[in-house]
Amino acid sequence: QSVLTQPPSVSAAPGQKVTISCSGTSSNIGNNYVSWYQQLPGTAPKLLIYDNNKRPSGTPDRFSGSKSGTSATLGITGLQTGDEADYYCGTWDSTLSVFGGGTRVTVL
């Protein structure tokens, strides 16, 4: 049972938009910043978004993040086949790093 709640899967056709929600509580998302990680099949997670909405160099601007209250959202526009992956949200609860259970994005 993960601390943060994400939908197990989302899907859309190429070129479309998907959003992934991440729900937490006041002790984690509500009082900390959120990061997002992309895990392509058979690879390690990679930092995609940090500080709720900042993109590291290398993250396309098709990826965006937002946070409101105790929830966060990752958006992917112009969906590509290469975006098929598992996506995890992460934040902190006191001194513990916590993650969501992951959302699989499927490009139809």
Add this chain to the structure above:
Amino acid sequence: QLQLQESGPGLVKASESLSLTCAVSGGSMSSNNYFWGWIRQPPGKGLECIGYIYYSGSTYYNPSLKSRVNISVDTSKNQFSLKLSSVTTADTALYYCARGGGYYDSNGYSRYHFDYWGQGTLVPVSS
């Protein structure tokens, strides 16, 4: 470019200890601006932070694993290690090491995140 590489035994027996090392290259660990963590992923499941360590040696462990975990750093070798004792089959997972960075803002909100990850090493625990 910073790189992290996990190493350790391929298989561990239940009730024994699991030991892994993460070698850091392309940069020095000797800064308290960063911390060095272990994160695991059971097959087909999500991510779980085991704990992390600062260069100074300060450690923080997941309360659910705290009684069985020890993380240490070897600054002379630029590496850090994980020891998990009394393992069971539930500890079977992909184990990743990662670098953490960020800071607390003026409101005390954490802006920390993991920015570099190792490729991971699968550790099966046999019964």
